Amino acid sequence: MANSGVQLLGFGLSLTGIVGLIVGTILPQWKMSAYVGDSIITAVATYQGLWMSCAFQSTGQLQCKIYDSILQLDSDLQATRALMIVGIIVSIAGLGVACMGMKCTTCGADDKVRKARTAMTGGIILLVGALCAVVACSWFAHNVIRAFYNPFTPVNTKFEFGAAIFIAWGGSFLDVLGGAMLAASCPRSKQVSKYPKSNSARSASSNNKEYV
Numbered sequence: 001m002a003n004s005g006v007q008l009l010g011f012g013l014s015l016t017g018i019v020g021l022i023v024g025t026i027l028p029q030w031k032m033s034a035y036v037g038d039s040i041i042t043a044v045a046t047y048q049g050l051w052m053s054c055a056f057q058s059t060g061q062l063q064c065k066i067y068d069s070i071l072q073l074d075s076d077l078q079a080t081r082a083l084m085i086v087g088i089i090v091s092i093a094g095l096g097v098a099c100m101g102m103k104c105t106t107c108g109a110d111d112k113v114r115k116a117r118t119a120m121t122g123g124i125i126l127l128v129g130a131l132c133a134v135v136a137c138s139w140f141a142h143n144v145i146r147a148f149y150n151p152f153t154p155v156n157t158k159f160e161f162g163a164a165i166f167i168a169w170g171g172s173f174l175d176v177l178g179g180a181m182l183a184a185s186c187p188r189s190k191q192v193s194k195y196p197k198s199n200s201a202r203s204a205s206s207n208n209k210e211y212v
Contacts (some may be wrong), residue, residue, distance in 0.1 A: 003103075003119050004102070004103045004104050006181050006184065007098075007102045007103060007181070007185060008183040009106070009178075009181060010100070010123065010178040010179070010180070010181025010184075011095070011098065011099065011102065011178065012178070013174045013177050013178030013181065014091070014094075014095050014098070014174070014175055014178030014179060014182070015095065015178075016171070016178075017091070017104065017130065017170075017171040017172065017174030017175030017176075017177075017178060018088065018091050018092060018095065018117060018171065018175060019171065019172070020167050020168065020170055020171020020172075020174060021074070021084065021088050021133055021168055021171040021172060021175065022088060022171075023089060023092065023164075023167055023171075024084075024164045024165065024166075024167035024168030024169075024171055025050060025084045025088065025164075025168065026051070027049060027162075027163070027164035027167065028047045028049030028051070028052050028053065028064060028162075028164065029046070029047045029049060029054075029162030029164040029165075030047075030048060030049045030050060030077065030140060030162050030165050031048050031104045031119065031140075031144050031159040031160065031165070032045060032046065032047050032159060032160060032161075032162040033045055033046040033047075033158075033159060033160075033163060034148065034158045034160040034176060037096075044056065044057050044058075046149045047162060048157075048159065049069065049083065049162075049164060050077065050080060050081045051066060051081075052064045052065060052066045052067060053065055053067070057193070066119070074124065076140070076143050077135075077138065077140075079139065080136045080137075080139055080140045083132045083133070083135055083136035083139075084132075084133060084136045084168070086129075086132050087129045087130065087131075087132035087133035087172070088129070088133075089129070090125060090126075090128055090129030091103075091125075091129030091130060091133075091175055092129075093125060093127055093129075094122045094123070094124070094125030094126035094127075094128070094129055094179065095122065095126060096122070097118060097121055097122035097125055098118070098119050098121075098122025098123055098125075098182045099119070099122070100115075100118055100120025100122075101114075101115045101116065101117070101119030101120070101122055101185065102115075102119055102182075103115065113170065114205070116185045117185075119182050119185035120182070120183050120184075120185045122182055123177075123178075123179045123180065123181070123182030123184070124183050125126050125185030126175055126178060126179030126182060126183075127175075127176060127179040127180065129175065129179075130172050130173075130175035130176040130179055131176075132172075133168060133171070133172035134169075134172045135137065136168075137165055137168050137169045137172060140162050140165060140167060141161065142196065144159055144160065144161060147159065148160065152170075157170065162182045168212055195204065
């Protein structure tokens with residue numbers, strides 16, 4: 001079984017990863033306007049996220065607009081948003097399950113094997129949630145790269161990676177590490193001796209009892 005230190009480290013990494021996923025999902029800097037080719041650098045930088053688009057001016061003013069309708073959004077953006085939400089919810093659920101199975105908690109402390117299995121189950125759930133987030137970030141990044149290198153895309157509408165996608169990526173990988181550490185709490189089966197006690201050992205133990 002994994003010791004308490006490994007479980008605490010996995011719990012801390014998973015909690016930090018979930019916070020990173022939430023922050024990355026909320027921030028609008030999933031992609032930002034790229035200045036390539038002969039395009040003139042303007043005083044306005046454009047950011048687009050999962051929930052809103054923002055324009056940052058050189059004067060320091062930031063104007064954001066939430067997407068009006070879900071049905072008007074691109075299907076890839078809708079899928080990325082759904083996967084991130086599912087990943088966050090599943091990761092939070094897995095963290096709660098793993099917390100009940102950790103050695104430092106008193107929930108079900110009488111049965112150590114059951115606690116270890118509970119922690120292992122929570123770690124597996126965390127891995128599933130982290131996998132959803134990794135797929136969402138990678139899918140979004142693939143679409144940004146494909147549009148950037150598409151020769152038919154106008155130069156002034158090309159985007160590159162923003163800070164939010166790197167935060168979400170980092171959170172998902174921390175979630176993977178924490179889930180793997182918690183999943184290492186798999187209980188080991190007790191080794192039972194294949195050879196029964198010999199008759200001489202039994203008779204010696206019985207003689208000792210008689211003398212007592």
